[in-house]
Amino acid sequence: MIEAKGVALRYPDQTLALKNIDLEIQPGELIFITGPSGSGKTSLLKLFLGMEYPTSGYLEVMGQLMNPTQAKAIRKLRRRIGPVFQEFKLFPGRTVFENVLLGHRFLHMPKTDLKENSMNALEKVGLAHKAFSLVENLSWGEHQRVAIARAVARKPLLILADEPTGNLDKENALKILNLLASFKDNKTSVIITTHATHLLDCEKYDKLIAIHHGVLQLERIG
């Protein structure tokens, strides 16, 4: 699913955000990535989504080589990925349902399927009753769940959730983690970054990865 060999990421301002990353992720794995603020978690997910390219090393996502010459193919690859951004990036001025629908209506699918997928995703995150509220009127945790619904409505093979528990109380954080974990199946991998290591249950995950100053360490295999 993901194969990284000696990957480094240096931002234009010379910040070396990731150093010599070696990583292999199989289909159907649930992976947690932890590390202090600024350690490079978001940067790693950006590489997987093609928002940044490795400045050195080799990176492949679902068989797609991640480098600038592949921009067009990477745009297509993204349709098989469900990203949940740290800052949500929802579409303002629209209802919850429209947000989820717009997240995948450009996929070549019959309209009825698009709508059904959207509603199903909202039901899964427990927001069906808010489907026709404007996103502006939602609470923080509800924003989070809309973002998740948008990411999973497209039935992705890879879910990338960046800090989905941030700002949530323990109970709700746990709910979100369990929800995301539930999308893992034998084809779909789920990668989640989080500070909340104390909530993690090693029974459930396949790998726990820690990042410190851009250096990756495999902490534990579940």
Add this chain to the structure above:
Amino acid sequence: MMKNYRANAAYFIKEAVTIFRFNLFSNILSLFSIALIFFIFAMMFSGWQISNHAAEALQGEAEINVYYNQNIGTQGIFQLSEKIKGINGIKKVRLVDEKEAYSRMEKILGEESSVLKIFDENPFNPYLEIKIDLEQTDLVLNGLKVLPGIEHVRNNKEVLDRVHSIAGTIRIFGSLVLFAVGLSTLVIVSHMLRQGIEHNREQINTLRLLGASEVFIGIPYLLEGLLLTMGGGILSGLASEWVVRKMTVQLASVLPFMPFPQAGVLCQQILFALSALSIFLGIAGSMLALSSAKPD
């Protein structure tokens, strides 16, 4: 692929409206600014059309009168006018007989035409009225010189030359002004559309991250651009039509001797120019704006 875009047609339209409503105030401002600059363009355009029309009419009136020897007879007159028609640069030859010459003078004199009554006999001679192409005045005059049977040519060469150069100046100057106004219209409108797209840059980039194609992302903005330019086109079209109809009536009464184009024809030309401008600017402006909103 195409099928997917067609299936999304309703969405694209709705999305364009959503985008419009989302920045309602700034979009309404843009709409009126576009209408205003289109209106200015329409006014320059009609000025250009009016002056072109006047220049053309002036040139069309350029004529030479040929007085012939009264003894050549009807046959002679016919032969002479056939020969004149053979000269390059002649558009039309027409015989003005004594009677017509008289009644023309009556018209010119108007209320004072009673002075003509002091003549017992018609004091005017018949002549050939020749419409010429101003570009070839000299050629025509030289050609006439060598024809037999001509007594006298009244040509007003200085006036004809002056008319010719005025018409040329009007044309060049008018085209330059129109070009400048057209160019600034293009720059201002595409800049305005760009501002609108900048407003939605975040959302556009999010769609890119979710894997939407540039075409899918772009169509609503294209439609919105068209909505703005065509809305502006309609508003300015209505305003221009009203002004042009008022203005031509006013001008015609102030400058009765000036040949003005018909208001209806002029309005049609303006509406045509505005439609072409709206559609072109809506598409070109949005495309330009979209391509400049690439991810950072």
